[in-house]
Amino acid sequence: MSEVARICSDLIRFDTTNPGSGERPAAEYVAELLSGAGVEPVVFESASRRTSVVARIPGDSPEALLVHGHLDVVPAEPADWRVHPFSGEVEDGCVWGRGAVDMKGTLSMTLALVLDWARRGVRPRRDLVLAFLADEEATGAYGARYAVTHHRELFDGCTEAISESGGYSVAAPGARVYPVAVGERGTAWMRLTATGVAGHGSRPPADNAVAELCHALSRLASHRWPVRLTPAVAALIRSLEEVLGERIDTDRLEEEAERLGRVGVLFAAQIRNSANPTMLEAGYKVNVVPGSAVAHVDGRFLPGHREEFLETVDRLLGPKVTREFVSLEEAPSAPLDSPFFEQLCAALVAEDPAGRPVPYVMSGGTDAKSFSGIGIRGYGFAPLMLGPDLDYHGMFHGVDERVPVEGLEFGVRVLDRLLAAT
Known part of the structure; x- marks a missing residue:
């Protein structure tokens, strides 16, 4: 070994x-x-x-x-x-x-x-x-x-x-693509809380915290975040076009990501913000309406789009759900037009002459x-x-x-x- x-x-x-x-x-x-x-x-x-x-x-x-x-x-x-x-x-x-x-x-x-x-x-x-x-x-x-x-x-x-x-190989027709990350989306992990009126489960609902939170999460989960083509992702797409020898339609990036398979994964999650509900906690007995309900959401935002993300989240949650951050971190970025980026790419190609390094933005953090x-x-x-x-x-x-x-x-x-x- x-x-x-x-x-x-x-x-x-x-x-x-x-x-x-x-x-x-x-x-x-x-x-x-x-x-x-x-x-x-x-x-x-x-x-x-x-x-x-x-x-x-x-x-x-x-x-x-x-x-x-x-x-x-x-x-x-x-x-x-x-x-x-x-x-x-x-x-x-x-x-x-x-x-x-x-x-x-x-x-x-x-x-x-x-x-x-x-x-x-x-x-x-x-x-x-x-x-x-x-x-x-x-x-x-x-x-x-x-x-x-x-x-x-x-x-x-x-x-x-x-x-x-970054720096790993992705199989593409006639080449191996090596995405080298120059940034990542920002992180907004949030704890959401809805409060209401506690009471007996058999009575007509007055102000049900569980229902209010579920409605808010449904609005958040079903929201279609707009596509935002950041400079680094635009550079990635131009590089992929050169590697693949074909045009990638930037007006249909979601469909193009699906068409391109594993190569498309490199930009599929990096063209928009996202907010995924991941945890729920409410109640302690089937016949008791609890006075509060809590959820956690994994939010990610593109570089330069934090305020747009938070404004949209607040609008979707509505006035009866409050949010607090479990973690809030900016979206970092590094220059791709730098000698160091060129050195990273050169080291890959020296060991794999068929390799095609491209700039990349990570979807996570x-x-x-x-x-x-x-x-x-x-x-x-x-x-x-x-x-x-x-x-x-x-x-x-x-x-x-x-x-x-x-x-x-x-x-x-x-x-x-x-x-x-x-």
């Missing part, structure tokens, strides 16, 4: 489900590997067992590049999986388990490269700051947010960063939001070559998550080209 696959398997075997018992064992494993490579780790906790690790590899330039990722994973139900989600088994040429793609596979590539550099005596051109963080799968309050607030000095000199959700707040420009770049039968997006938070061993090895080579030279 290659070193990167072994590290990936080891990391998956640490159950770092969030919420759960925390990231400490995985963080200690990471710190031990870094120490063994001669890199001094800084280990800190924001709360009991909510552990992060940051280390700096000195280079020859006062500027620094941040490489960050998260140690936590979302829950997994073993009965639904072909293999146990925390086994880290290697089967059919893939490492299986929760976090293989999101994102312990990427962490393993970084760690394998650091160990290889230690053996070869490689020194990067500029400082590299490596961050292995807690709590990305929640709000980041115990991870990236805590790190930039309480350990800001660890990131001194960092001007750019790379992390998850990452810790890049926290680092953007301290002036670090974040790019989604976790290089990974995938076979045409593997659905990268489908494995995020999905069942039977797995990553090809050859894909991990490809990623180590790409990172070696990038990080040793930039």
